Amino acid sequence: MVCFIIKKLFSHRVNQRTQVTGTMADERIEEITKKIATYPDFPKPGISFKDIFSVLLEPRVFRNLMAVLEERVRRVCPGVQAVVGLESRGFLIGTPLALALDIPFVPIRKKGKLPGKVKQVSYTLEYGTDVFEAQESSIKKGQKVVILDDLLATGGSMKAACDLVTAMGGEVLLCLVCIELLDLKGCEKFSHPFDAVVKF
Numbered sequence: 062m063v064c065f066i067i068k069k070l071f072s073h074r075v076n077q078r079t080q081v082t083g084t085m086a087d088e089r090i091e092e093i094t095k096k097i098a099t100y101p102d103f104p105k106p107g108i109s110f111k112d113i114f115s116v117l118l119e120p121r122v123f124r125n126l127m128a129v130l131e132e133r134v135r136r137v138c139p140g141v142q143a144v145v146g147l148e149s150r151g152f153l154i155g156t157p158l159a160l161a162l163d164i165p166f167v168p169i170r171k172k173g174k175l176p177g178k179v180k181q182v183s184y185t186l187e188y189g190t191d192v193f194e195a196q197e198s199s200i201k202k203g204q205k206v207v208i209l210d211d212l213l214a215t216g217g218s219m220k221a222a223c224d225l226v227t228a229m230g231g232e233v234l235l236c237l238v239c240i241e242l243l244d245l246k247g248c249e250k251f252s253h254p255f256d257a258v259v260k261f
């Protein structure tokens with residue numbers, strides 16, 4: 062209900078509402094921002110690659126990132142029932158977040174990697190196309206989920222994940238990323254509530 066109201070107020074962005082306030086919080090995010098390394102022209106010319114792994118190299122900064130993500134989920138969608146993480150970098154932050162919230166972690170993987178019956182959706186990336194899959198039994202009808210990823214670029218991956226979760230009967234309460242590339246306007250691709258810790 063709260064998410065619904067926030068969504069109505071801020072369209073697809075909930076940053077204004079979920080931003081952690083206070084000096085400590087701002088300092089954590091400032092430090093996380095500084096730690097994210099940028100690699101020009103990787104993996105293709107014209108792509109400015111933002112590397113979440115540089116944050117994971119420092120346990121204190123990684124812990125602060127996880128704390129910020131957890132605070133935002135608890136604040137915006139306290140009734141959340143699962144964390145959905147996108148392969149592969151979304152797994153790195155999705156699994157510790159699910160553990161911290163004591164709820165299931167649901168992987169969305171690229172085609173052909175999940176056993177058993179799967180549901181799939183195809184999508185376009187900033188530098189290619191791919192197919193996402195989830196195990197049929199991993200998302201229950203009516204289950205309230207947060208979708209988590211390291212980065213939002215064109216928004217193709219997040220939109221595909223929203224479509225897949227919705228097609229499986231899940232309810233997307235929040236799409237959450239560590240890094241948003243503002244110029245690419247990826248959050249305009251989908252209509253679910255969205256939040257990002259760091260924006261470039």
Ligand SMILES: O=P(O)(O)OC[C@H]1O[C@H](OP(=O)(O)OP(=O)(O)O)[C@H](O)[C@@H]1O
Pocket residue numbers: 147148149150151185186187188210211212213214215216217218219247
């Ligand atoms: O907003 P988009 O344009 O869809 O791009 C963002 C996605 O691209 C990257 O994943 P990638 O497919 O490169 O996989 P990886 O995490 O395994 O490196 C990133 O981790 C996001 O999932």
Ligand SMILES: Nc1ncnc2[nH]cnc12
Pocket residue numbers: 108109110111112187188212214215242
């Ligand atoms: N610019 C970028 N940096 C890191 N990961 C990405 N995935 C898609 N675009 C990306």
